[in-house]
Amino acid sequence: MVLQISSSSKAPTVTWEALPADFVLPDDPVENIQQPPLAAALTDALGAAGRIGLALIGSNFGLVATINQKTVVKAPDWFYVPQAHPVAEGTIRRSYTPNLEGAPISVVMEFLSDEDYGELSVRSTPPYGKLYFYEQILQVPTYVTYDPYEPKLEVRYLQNGSYVTQTADAQGRVRIPELDLWLGIWRGERLGQTMNWLRWWDSQGNLLLWSSEQAQQERQRAEQERQRAEQECQRADLLAAKLRELGVDIDRLA
Numbered sequence: 001m002v003l004q005i006s007s008s009s010k011a012p013t014v015t016w017e018a019l020p021a022d023f024v025l026p027d028d029p030v031e032n033i034q035q036p037p038l039a040a041a042l043t044d045a046l047g048a049a050g051r052i053g054l055a056l057i058g059s060n061f062g063l064v065a066t067i068n069q070k071t072v073v074k075a076p077d078w079f080y081v082p083q084a085h086p087v088a089e090g091t092i093r094r095s096y097t098p099n100l101e102g103a104p105i106s107v108v109m110e111f112l113s114d115e116d117y118g119e120l121s122v123r124s125t126p127p128y129g130k131l132y133f134y135e136q137i138l139q140v141p142t143y144v145t146y147d148p149y150e151p152k153l154e155v156r157y158l159q160n161g162s163y164v165t166q167t168a169d170a171q172g173r174v175r176i177p178e179l180d181l182w183l184g185i186w187r188g189e190r191l192g193q194t195m196n197w198l199r200w201w202d203s204q205g206n207l208l209l210w211s212s213e214q215a216q217q218e219r220q221r222a223e224q225e226r227q228r229a230e231q232e233c234q235r236a237d238l239l240a241a242k243l244r245e246l247g248v249d250i251d252r253l254a
Contacts, residue, residue: 012124015066016100023071025095032077034148035059037193039078040212042109045200048211051179056102057083061094063105067128067135074133078109080178098138106178108134108169109198113177119145135163142176143199144183151185151196173201174235181208 019025039059046052057080062073072093083101087093108132110119113151121129124136133139135158143163145158156163156175166250168174171182190210200208204233209217243250 012067012137014067015069016097017064017066017071018097018100019062019064019073019095020071023073025185026073026075032111032148034195035077035111037190037195038111038146038148038198042078042191042200044210045208046179048128048214049200049208051208053180054083056081056095056096063108063132064095064097068136070126072126072133074128074129074139076129076130076134077111078107079105080107081105082178105138105140106142106174107142107144108138109146112145112149112155114148127183131163136161142178144176146198148196153183153198155183167218171201171205 008184038189043052043057043059045055049209050173057078059078060075061079062075063079064071064073066072078129080100081096082103084096096102096105112119119130122132123129124132128137131143134143139158139161141158142242144158148150153168153172154178155166155168157166157177158164168172168184169182171184173182176180180203182201182203183198184251185199186197186207188194190197190212240250
């Protein structure tokens with residue numbers, strides 16, 4: 001469902017200007033308690049797979065545009081920029097203005113709350129709806145909304161200036177072209193939390209593992225290698241015992 005709100009017919013004037021030093025960034029509370037772990041898990045899997053590189057990934061971090069000479073900031077639950085200019089040493093990045101500070105934003109995600117549908121608002125007057133802001137102002141190519149309560153995943157591609165909802169594949173996954181990955185819902189446990197997670201799959205259908213899963217795999221491989229080495233030693237000891245029974249001086253053979 002897209003929240004229909006009366007819009008303005010006049011096209012806005014959008015410019016890309018630095019966030020004013022005295023601008024007070026919004027400090028809204030997180031409405032969805034599942035949002036922080038969902039965002040962290042998405043980023044963790046990309047980092048563990050070595051897929052971040054020079055990209056800028058943020059969560060509840062201000063994306064800036066100047067609309068009709070007024071600064072507007074929206075803080076999505078998760079976003080991906082393929083490459084951002086580095087900030088000066090000792091400087092903390094407070095926000096991100098596309099085109100001014102690096103590449104345009106490629107992917108934005110919003111995790112729906114059970115009370116607020118602002119993530120699907122097309123309001124074209126202040127305060128701008130998020131869908132309108134991402135579609136018409138930032139022109140983000142891929143907009144993802146996820147309702148963890150149902151759960152329900154929707155992915156929209158920007159086509160001819162408007163978002164078009166994409167159809168999932170047989171596994172319920174949708175391709176995210178900017179990352180060359182597929183996104184889907186996976187139920188399981190991470191860091192003691194069992195819930196419906198958003199997860200990445202590559203083009204071959206392989207799940208991108210979280211760092212904790214990679215560490216667990218490494219521990220299992222190490223244990224398997226230890227057991228293999230122990231079995232080799234046992235076989236060697238048995239062979240030596242057999243040879244001694246046959247009267248072979250294995251010390252001389254060595």
